């Protein structure tokens with residue numbers, strides 16, 4: 001009796017400048033023994049490379065990869081795949097979905113929303129002023145609106161609902177998430193915005209969602225609402241956000257992402273009293289948890305199948 005031969009795994013390159021590429025390589029080889037993994041910028045003969053694992057690859061990094069069949073993001077976002085002209089339509093695209101990353105995002109969002117619900121910033125200011133005084137805080141009455149009910153948004157929405165918040169979510173297609181009122185479409189967005197005290201953004205950045213959080217949308221939120229943006233800086237029109245904070249329409253903005261990263265030193269966000277800023281750290285990609293998932297996608301590719309979490313070019317995510 002003959003057994004079917006295991007398909008040869010694709011020659012794979014990691015292009016993630018600034019990341020610990022050797023650590024990714026070690027984790028991948030542990031998950032897929034025998035896998036040939038090359039590291040940017042020492043890619044050897046690039047015409048041999050069949051799969052690339054990418055995070056913010058430099059322009060032109062994929063030039064000459066004539067055998068490329070799979071481009072896999074090392075993060076959940078995929079703008080760097082869709083915007084690279086070297087990745088032709090015949091190349092399969094994959095994005096990162098990792099329960100460990102989802103857990104990190106859930107904890108980050110829960111922390112941000114809880115801090116708002118107990119007015120942690122107000123009490124910190126009172127401590128600095130030596131003031132022992134009870135504040136009026138929203139607590140569990142804070143209504144949360146979640147933009148995006150995908151891998152991350154749905155998990156964060158569900159966790160917040162589990163903590164007793166009233167949570168409404170918005171997605172492109174109709175979704176069901178336990179404990180969450182799920183809406184879609186333009187009417188759904190209007191309804192969500194009108195009843196949201198804390199707007200959390202977990203949408204992908206696409207042609208449809210770029211600049212969504214602008215003066216018009218912010219003006220429809222109840223006065224004194226809060227924004228938590230953990231998706232992409234490009235979702236927010238920054239000048240409109242500053243105007244809404246300055247005229248009191250918006251009470252605070254918790255921003256993990258900005259249009260330009262790292263945020264330029266001269267940017268007004270740095271010193272704005274109503275802005276809480278973190279440097280794009282809400283949910284990191286971790287080699288050891290992600291490698292088995294990436295290895296499975298490489299095995300699938302070798303067998304002529306799509307990666308585990310394929311990107312749909314037409315919807316842009």
Ligand code: NDP
Nearest residue numbers: 076077148149150151152171172173204208230231282283
């Ligand atoms: P998913 O693709 O799983 O989910 C995206 C969600 O957004 C889906 O519910 C989708 O709707 C919805 N959506 C997309 N387009 C529209 C639209 N035009 N109108 C309404 N809803 C829309 O993405 P993830 O949850 O995995 O990740 C979301 C984003 O989070 C990433 O793209 C990335 O930018 C960001 N991110 C940030 C990190 C950080 O550290 N700050 C870390 C990881 C991710 P539907 O359900 O119908 O498809």
Ligand code: OXD
Nearest residue numbers: 074075076077283284
């Ligand atoms: C991601 C991110 O998309 O880290 O994974 O932003």
